[in-house]
Amino acid sequence: MVAHLVRLKLQLLRNSLRRGVAVIVGLVVGVLYGGGFLLAALVGLVGVRVAGDAQLLRTVLLVGGSALVLGWSLLPVVLFGTDPTLDPARFSTFAVPERTLATGLVVTGFVGLPGLATVLLGLGAVVASSFSVGSLLVALVAVPLALLGCVLLSRIVTAAAAAVLASRRGRDVAGVGGLVLLLAVGPLAASLGSGGITADTTRVIADGLAWTPLGWAWGAPAAAAAGHWGRAIGLLALALAWTGVLLVAWERLLTSVLRNPRSTGGGGGGHRGLGLFGRLPGTPLGAVAARAGTYWVRDPRFNVPALMTILLPSALLFPGLAKHSELALVAMPLVSAYLIGWGQHNDVGYDSTAFWMHVSAGMDPVADRLGRLFPSAVMATACIPLYALLGPFVGGPWRLLPATLGVAVGLVLNGFAVACVTSAVKQYAVPPPGENPFSSRPGSVGVTMAVQTVCGGAVVALSLPALALGVAAWYGWQWAAWTALAVGPVLGVVALVVGTRLGADLFSRRQALLLQDLVAMR
Structure with missing residues (x-):
């Protein structure tokens, strides 16, 4: 079933290129635009490995890795959206085992340009962490956990947001949440801008991220590279537990959607008169x-x-x-x-x-x-x-x-x-x-x-x-x-x-x- 979903995703991507020249041109523009950033990031990760500075590795992995996780979680909601093949509601009429479907939908999250770019960044992180055999082995375990967490968070956030927006009350709550988010981001940006983003500021941010779910997996290879094996093992255990929690949450959310499919249309009951038409x-x-x-x-x-x-x-x-x-x-x-x-x-x-x-x-x-x-x-x-x-x-x-x-x-x-x-x-x-x-x-x-x-x-x-x-x-x-x-x-x-x-x-x-x-x- 997982392999079938992957083939379906590849077929959909292939078919999307047949809809016209504009799609191909847009794909080329997207590849060129995003490829430049990806290449710069990979060169930077290789540079970190050449420099051999464990503190620099820690800062880069924690800040950059946490930003990658946040990007997977938030950008699909506020920017371009998610792939409809990953929308759980589309599978509510199929007699597919829920756990198998949950696994397949996560795997297909890596199929496509964003998934490919994320995997390449993960490989770059592994290369940057190869200070020793031990740090390399830790990275080979921690980085896949981090990448899996990216896709799981993306699926959970988008599915949950769609469910929230299915009702008018949910949309009101989302509006208040958006306002609170803006009010929280503004002071943070102002405080960072007032003193400038320096190396010390970045290290402080990395220290804070190291003990959050965003940075557990990314901090383990850096800790191993610095010789802090107790911290590395502890972070790796936390990352493994966090991934397990996300897997359980994703499976339960998928089960809820499959058994009680919701419509995002919001329903029209309760509206009287012609409204604006009158x-x-x-x-x-x-x-x-x-x-x-x-x-x-x-x-x-x-x-x-x-x-x-x-x-x-x-x-x-x-x-x-x-x-x-x-x-x-x-x-x-x-x-x-x-x-x-x-x-x-x-x-x-x-x-x-x-x-x-x-x-x-x-x-x-x-x-x-x-x-x-x-x-x-x-x-x-x-x-x-x-x-x-x-x-x-x-x-x-x-x-x-x-x-x-x-x-x-x-x-x-x-x-x-x-x-x-x-x-x-x-x-x-x-x-x-x-x-x-x-x-x-x-x-x-x-x-x-x-x-x-x-x-x-x-x-x-x-x-x-x-x-x-x-x-x-x-x-x-x-x-x-x-x-x-x-x-x-x-x-x-x-x-x-x-x-x-x-x-x-x-x-x-x-x-x-x-x-x-x-x-x-x-």
Whole structure:
């Protein structure tokens, strides 16, 4: 059964490369982008072995290894998602022994580019730990335990998060948790930035990580290399026990999902009336806006990222207050505007096959382009003035308020303009409605990165005149601040008008192709 799941995963990866040239190009971009970081990390690990410094080995393995574990645990949730072949709910109708299925799903976690890169990093860690025969033998046991812990934590976190977001109460709890996380990360970043990240600071961090589950497995080879065999054996025993706990937790979670499969759709019971459909105008534009707004309220694929988009700029308060950084306070409305505008670039992709309703209804293309912007426009109307005023209120320069407002409005309008065009040109795979909101199609990371990079670059390029005026205002040219207040919105409106017309034209000509792509991604 395990071998069958591995073959299935390989077949899915192979099939994903046959969906078009864009997928192959995206894969190449992802390999080149991630391969550079991987090569640098491997060269660094070899350099640690050549240096022969046991203390340096300990610091590198504990800090780097713990970061790898956190990356496997958190990045699938907040960034690209997990492979849908690892979604336990998909196997609820198969009569497969639960323990066998749990083992197979963990093994398939190593199949693919992220898994391959992680295994290569593990081999690099083994090479770096080969100070002696004893430290090498410890590394050969500890590193596989660490890599297994990475995949197990990833599976547990994503499956548990999908279950939490299945209900409205769970989404509320997740929102509060996201806020608490931001409040915790901000002071930590500020405290590290206030004194700089020095070698002593890194060693202190490594000392703290050495006795946490994140660092147990990574600390064992370093302890053996330094000759501390009692500590090495103790850490190895803790790592083995931690892996056992994760295996039991994963098996029980998988069993729960298989026996009581949950839907991430959240259910629609309890909602009365027409909601936004009864409040917005009964026009094509109003209908699209009401549909988009309803999605953003009820669908965890929208409301969880929207909550993070709203809260993320507030993290700049901590360096602004702790280090008295006026730049951080001034940047809050700009970051908010950029994220809100840029976030709409793949909106059609979230429709999945329900996009057929827009095609069959002969939807007015202008109404479709503008109606989709309604939730983000409401968000921008609230967030941009709030962050623009919050910065000066807590210590930022009031003289830059006109510039920050003008540049921020320009950024969000330019983001909407780019989204009107790109969402009618190319979509990348996203979780379909009712599925795990943290899943994505295998091989889609490269396409996702490429589209997001192009869209982000286009938003910045269109906003360059307003940004240049903002920089001039920062350096004391007061006339530039008031000019930015006028130029940013005006150029943003022009870009939005042009983007809407161009996007509407592309939408009219490409409706069938868009639907075909969405069906293929299903």
